[in-house]
Amino acid sequence: MNLHEDHGFRVILDYAHNPEALRALGRVCSALKPAGQRSICMISIPGDRREADIRQMGGIGAEHFDVLVFRETPDNRGRGKGEVMRLLSEGAVAAGCAPNRIHEVYEESEAAELCLRLAEPGDLVVLTPSRIEAVWKIIRDFRPLRAPGAPPEEIVLEPPHG
Numbered sequence: 001m002n003l004h005e006d007h008g009f010r011v012i013l014d015y016a017h018n019p020e021a022l023r024a025l026g027r028v029c030s031a032l033k034p035a036g037q038r039s040i041c042m043i044s045i046p047g048d049r050r051e052a053d054i055r056q057m058g059g060i061g062a063e064h065f066d067v068l069v070f071r072e073t074p075d076n077r078g079r080g081k082g083e084v085m086r087l088l089s090e091g092a093v094a095a096g097c098a099p100n101r102i103h104e105v106y107e108e109s110e111a112a113e114l115c116l117r118l119a120e121p122g123d124l125v126v127l128t129p130s131r132i133e134a135v136w137k138i139i140r141d142f143r144p145l146r147a148p149g150a151p152p153e154e155i156v157l158e159p160p161h162g
Protein backbone atom coordinates (compact mmCIF):
# COMPACT_ATOMS: atom_id res chain seq x y z
CA MET A 1 0.00 0.00 0.00
CA ASN A 2 1.40 3.38 -1.04
CA LEU A 3 0.09 6.76 0.12
CA HIS A 4 0.28 10.17 -1.59
CA GLU A 5 -1.06 13.33 0.07
CA ASP A 6 0.11 16.31 -2.01
CA HIS A 7 -3.06 17.13 -4.00
CA GLY A 8 -5.41 18.26 -1.24
CA PHE A 9 -6.82 14.74 -1.09
CA ARG A 10 -5.33 11.42 -0.08
CA VAL A 11 -4.43 8.81 -2.74
CA ILE A 12 -3.88 5.16 -1.86
CA LEU A 13 -2.22 2.86 -4.38
CA ASP A 14 -2.60 -0.88 -3.76
CA TYR A 15 -2.60 -3.95 -6.02
CA ALA A 16 -5.82 -5.55 -4.55
CA HIS A 17 -6.80 -7.74 -7.52
CA ASN A 18 -8.90 -10.41 -5.79
CA PRO A 19 -12.02 -10.27 -3.58
CA GLU A 20 -10.27 -10.78 -0.24
CA ALA A 21 -7.61 -8.17 -0.96
CA LEU A 22 -10.24 -5.62 -2.07
CA ARG A 23 -12.39 -6.37 0.97
CA ALA A 24 -9.40 -5.79 3.30
CA LEU A 25 -8.45 -2.60 1.44
CA GLY A 26 -12.07 -1.43 1.65
CA ARG A 27 -12.07 -1.84 5.43
CA VAL A 28 -8.87 0.17 5.76
CA CYS A 29 -10.19 2.89 3.45
CA SER A 30 -13.50 3.10 5.31
CA ALA A 31 -11.52 3.86 8.46
CA LEU A 32 -9.30 6.44 6.68
CA LYS A 33 -12.03 8.32 4.80
CA PRO A 34 -12.70 11.70 6.43
CA ALA A 35 -16.28 12.21 7.65
CA GLY A 36 -18.43 13.85 5.01
CA GLN A 37 -15.97 13.15 2.18
CA ARG A 38 -16.16 10.70 -0.71
CA SER A 39 -14.09 7.69 -1.60
CA ILE A 40 -13.35 7.12 -5.29
CA CYS A 41 -11.95 3.75 -6.32
CA MET A 42 -10.53 2.32 -9.56
CA ILE A 43 -11.17 -1.44 -9.64
CA SER A 44 -10.39 -4.30 -11.99
CA ILE A 45 -9.64 -7.99 -11.89
CA PRO A 46 -7.86 -10.16 -14.46
CA GLY A 47 -10.29 -11.45 -17.07
CA ASP A 48 -9.27 -15.07 -16.66
CA ARG A 49 -11.04 -15.23 -13.28
CA ARG A 50 -14.48 -16.78 -12.78
CA GLU A 51 -17.47 -14.59 -13.63
CA ALA A 52 -18.68 -14.94 -10.04
CA ASP A 53 -15.35 -13.56 -8.76
CA ILE A 54 -15.50 -10.61 -11.15
CA ARG A 55 -19.07 -9.77 -10.07
CA GLN A 56 -18.02 -10.16 -6.43
CA MET A 57 -15.30 -7.52 -6.94
CA GLY A 58 -17.95 -5.10 -8.19
CA GLY A 59 -20.14 -5.85 -5.17
CA ILE A 60 -17.28 -5.33 -2.74
CA GLY A 61 -16.47 -2.04 -4.43
CA ALA A 62 -20.09 -0.94 -4.05
CA GLU A 63 -20.03 -1.82 -0.36
CA HIS A 64 -16.88 0.16 0.48
CA PHE A 65 -16.57 3.07 -1.99
CA ASP A 66 -18.79 5.99 -3.04
CA VAL A 67 -17.65 6.31 -6.68
CA LEU A 68 -16.50 3.32 -8.72
CA VAL A 69 -14.31 3.49 -11.82
CA PHE A 70 -14.10 0.07 -13.44
CA ARG A 71 -11.34 -0.60 -15.97
CA GLU A 72 -9.92 -3.53 -17.93
CA THR A 73 -6.48 -3.07 -19.43
CA PRO A 74 -3.98 -4.54 -19.35
CA ASP A 75 -5.54 -7.67 -17.80
CA ASN A 76 -8.69 -8.64 -19.69
CA ARG A 77 -6.83 -11.87 -20.58
CA GLY A 78 -8.95 -13.26 -23.38
CA ARG A 79 -12.31 -11.69 -22.54
CA GLY A 80 -13.90 -9.41 -25.10
CA LYS A 81 -13.55 -5.64 -24.78
CA GLY A 82 -15.95 -4.38 -22.12
CA GLU A 83 -16.81 -7.79 -20.66
CA VAL A 84 -14.84 -7.39 -17.40
CA MET A 85 -16.33 -3.92 -16.84
CA ARG A 86 -19.84 -5.24 -17.57
CA LEU A 87 -19.44 -8.03 -15.00
CA LEU A 88 -18.00 -5.64 -12.41
CA SER A 89 -20.95 -3.26 -12.98
CA GLU A 90 -23.45 -6.12 -12.73
CA GLY A 91 -21.94 -7.10 -9.38
CA ALA A 92 -22.05 -3.54 -8.09
CA VAL A 93 -25.67 -2.98 -9.13
CA ALA A 94 -26.70 -6.35 -7.67
CA ALA A 95 -25.13 -5.19 -4.37
CA GLY A 96 -27.35 -2.09 -4.41
CA CYS A 97 -25.07 0.42 -6.13
CA ALA A 98 -26.87 3.14 -8.08
CA PRO A 99 -25.69 3.11 -11.72
CA ASN A 100 -24.81 6.83 -11.52
CA ARG A 101 -22.01 5.92 -9.06
CA ILE A 102 -20.31 3.75 -11.73
CA HIS A 103 -17.91 4.82 -14.50
CA GLU A 104 -16.42 2.40 -17.03
CA VAL A 105 -13.09 3.38 -18.59
CA TYR A 106 -11.30 0.75 -20.65
CA GLU A 107 -7.68 1.97 -20.31
CA GLU A 108 -5.97 1.83 -16.90
CA SER A 109 -4.17 5.18 -17.28
CA GLU A 110 -7.38 6.98 -18.30
CA ALA A 111 -9.27 5.40 -15.40
CA ALA A 112 -6.61 6.55 -12.92
CA GLU A 113 -6.69 10.08 -14.33
CA LEU A 114 -10.50 10.16 -14.10
CA CYS A 115 -10.37 9.18 -10.42
CA LEU A 116 -7.92 11.99 -9.73
CA ARG A 117 -10.00 14.54 -11.69
CA LEU A 118 -13.18 13.53 -9.84
CA ALA A 119 -11.55 14.08 -6.44
CA GLU A 120 -12.32 17.16 -4.41
CA PRO A 121 -10.34 18.45 -1.43
CA GLY A 122 -10.55 15.97 1.45
CA ASP A 123 -11.69 13.02 -0.68
CA LEU A 124 -9.99 9.62 -0.65
CA VAL A 125 -8.87 8.19 -4.01
CA VAL A 126 -8.01 4.49 -4.16
CA LEU A 127 -6.24 3.10 -7.22
CA THR A 128 -5.68 -0.63 -7.77
CA PRO A 129 -3.47 -0.75 -10.87
CA SER A 130 -1.72 -3.53 -12.73
CA ARG A 131 1.02 -1.18 -13.91
CA ILE A 132 1.97 0.13 -10.49
CA GLU A 133 4.96 2.28 -11.51
CA ALA A 134 3.09 3.90 -14.42
CA VAL A 135 0.09 4.78 -12.23
CA TRP A 136 2.36 6.07 -9.44
CA LYS A 137 3.85 8.45 -12.05
CA ILE A 138 0.32 9.59 -13.01
CA ILE A 139 -0.36 10.34 -9.34
CA ARG A 140 2.90 12.27 -8.89
CA ASP A 141 2.47 14.26 -12.13
CA PHE A 142 -1.22 15.10 -11.56
CA ARG A 143 -2.03 18.79 -11.11
CA PRO A 144 -5.44 19.48 -9.56
CA LEU A 145 -7.46 22.41 -10.90
CA ARG A 146 -7.98 23.60 -7.34
CA ALA A 147 -4.98 24.24 -5.11
CA PRO A 148 -4.94 22.20 -1.87
CA GLY A 149 -6.78 24.18 0.79
CA ALA A 150 -8.16 26.74 -1.68
CA PRO A 151 -11.83 27.69 -1.37
CA PRO A 152 -14.03 26.32 -4.20
CA GLU A 153 -14.21 29.68 -6.01
CA GLU A 154 -10.41 30.00 -6.27
CA ILE A 155 -9.30 27.95 -9.27
CA VAL A 156 -5.63 27.57 -10.15
CA LEU A 157 -5.11 27.40 -13.90
CA GLU A 158 -2.03 25.79 -15.39
CA PRO A 159 0.05 28.09 -17.61
CA PRO A 160 -0.21 27.42 -21.35
CA HIS A 161 2.44 25.13 -22.79
CA GLY A 162 4.52 26.28 -25.66
